[in-house]
Amino acid sequence: MSKRRINWYKYAAPANFYPLAGKTIPFFTVVTALLFVVGLYIGFFVAPTDFQQGESYRIIFIHVPAAWMGMFLYVLMAVYAGIGWAFNARLASMMATAISTTGAIFTFISLVTGSLWGRPAWGVYWVWDARMTSTLILMFLYIGFISLQASIDDPRRADRAGAVLALVGLINVPIIYFSVQWWNTLHQGATFTARSFKMAPSMLWAMLILMGACWMYSIAVVLVRVRCIIREREREAPWLTEAMA
């Protein structure tokens, strides 16, 4: 171990974070592509047919990762928004804004794929069961966050308003997660629990690898977006005009 200590606070400054993020984006992009290819290959060519649901179960490989990403990204967004608000750290607020779009997209994907899976599995595209309703509320929270920020001209005021909404809405995440236990839902229970894996190993691997792919995708996309936000907001900053000159 080297004795050199990394000063993590250094990267809270957009001027230092911007080039670092730029250097890591190609790595995340390549890993995203690789994981998607491997995960989809296992999901469609290795994983066996489900004895109950036939081939329709293959929707799980994208549905579960998308649903998880919707929740993960919401928590991450709220944490960044909270840090940006509490410590007046503008980069954290910009991260929250950058995450919100991707989180909303994954939540929307989970709703659509869930609906397309619900039709063959339950005979209906939609029911107002606890998990689906709470996921829909998550979607509305994202939309609320995005439109609230878009409606306020002053960026720092928009950051604070968004942070309040994101933090209050955080209560919805455990409700989504535990909804299948708390209420009698049509939606099935947790896909994987600590005690037992109910799935064939290849099914589980396909799902986990695609989950990794969605994570890497999100990181890559959020980093590109936050760099755009930094350049849009700090157009006048000397470090940017010098670097670009």
Next chain:
Amino acid sequence: MHWSSLSEFIRMGGYGFYVWGSYGVTLILLGGEVLVLLKRRRAVARIAGESKIETRNQNFEAVIR
């Protein structure tokens, strides 16, 4: 490999619409997100380039004046 033909693969045991619908929507949304983002990145770069030219012009004007 449990698909004996391409048509069987596309049919997905009768669930083709639901399975390919799910993956199609995902592809369109994620692909769309990437395209919009790349467009935004180009726009940001263009604005930066223009302001660079602007300052250069201003400097030039300042010199010839």
